[in-house]
Amino acid sequence: MPLNLPDKLPAIELLKRENIFVIDNSRATRQDIRPLKIVILNLMPLKITTETDLVRLLSNTPLQIEISFMKIKSHTPKNTPIEHMKAFYTDFELMRNEKYDGMIITGAPVEQMDFEEVGYWNEITEIFDWARTHVTSTLYICWAAQAGLYHHYGVAKYPLEKKMFGIFEHHTLQPLHPIFRGFDDVFYVPHSRHTEVRREDILKVKELTLLSESDESGVYMVMARGGREFFVTGHSEYSPLTLDTEYRRDLGKGLPIDMPKNYYRDNxxxxxxxxxxxxxxxxxxxxxxxxxxxxxxxxxxxxxxx
Incomplete structure (x- = not known):
């Protein structure tokens, strides 16, 4: 079944070129079906890129999905046209009375700040709490995973000596868990972060279940509330060239950055x-x-x- 996306969202044309079947609202309203309502709180700086990455992955299902984009009022993005935000994003305040089957909260370029120093911390923690009563299952990604674990369960984050940057090998701790249906014994995930949460802190919290980790990049996936919350520290949604773009960008700025590990052919x-x-x-x-x-x-x- 197709994805139901806002009319004229740039991702529609981009994904049609990849033969991914998407329809806009105008056509979807003529189909007599109860779609899954998914809301995405996109905190990444390049909104259109992240939209396309997530929509691409959400399309790989026989279910019809209706996607909405949420934004926070206390932060104005600098890298996305204001016209795009006005056309496709809605303030949380205008969505707070809605219910959603699923929610995705992305990473954000604020991980080296203390949580409470983030300008929109109060608003985003209100959204975290709101999701518990208005969403069936929430998927927290990268910084959002760290923030959610901290807010809900008091799990600290720690600075890394060097940026975790590249493609790392992971394994499951509960291979028969439904979230791992069809997974290989070893699988790979992109990471791009300066901070981490630690295994020993996760294991101290009885409400949390550590599902997957990496010998090199550490904690990867944590579950809570029987699957109502998933916290994923990596960027499985990244497109092939995302890390390359980050690497060349930082090189161009003269920033200290190592080549992403296990990423390029023959390095x-x-x-x-x-x-x-x-x-x-x-x-x-x-x-x-x-x-x-x-x-x-x-x-x-x-x-x-x-």
Whole structure:
């Protein structure tokens, strides 16, 4: 089934070129079906890029999905046209009475700040709390995962000596868990972060279940509330060239940056990227939608949280 996206969203044309079936609101309203309502709180600086990355992964399912984009009022993006934000994003205040089957909260370029120093901390923690009563399952990514673990469970984050940057090998701790349906014993995930949460802190909190980790990049996936919350520290949604763009950007600015690990063929940027995480990324989002959104959400969406 297709994705139901806001009319004229740039991702529609970009993904049609990849033969991904998407429809806009005008056409979707003629289909007699209860779509899954997914809301995305996009905190990344390049909104259109992140929209496209997430929509690409959400499309890999037979379910019809209606996607909405949320924004916070206390922060104005600098890298996305204001016209785009006005056309496709809605303030949380105008969405707070809605219910959603699923929610995705992205990373943000604020990880080296203390949580309470982030200008929109009060608003985003209000959204975290709101999601518990208005959303069936919430997927927190990268900085949002750290922020959610801190806000809900008091789990600290720690600065890394060097940026965790590259593609890292991971394994599951509960291979029969539904979120890992179809996963290989070893799978790969992109990471790009300066901070971490630690295994020992996760294990101290009885409400948290550590599901996956990496010998090199540490904690990867944590679950809470029986799958109502997933905290994912990596960027499975990244497109093939995202780390390359970050690497060349930082080199151009003269910033201290190592080549992303396990990313380029033969560790040579001129030979291009070896993509090893696409299959895992598709499975992750498909399994989340199927087992923790579609199979858990009530048919009457207004019953969520009751």
């Amino acid at each position: 040579d940027p001129e030979k291009g990227v070896l993509v090893r995480w696409r299959g895992h990324a598709n499975l992750l989002f498909t399994n989340w939608l199927n087992y923790f959104v579609y199979q858990e959400t009530p048919y009457n969406i207004n019953e969520i949280g009751e």
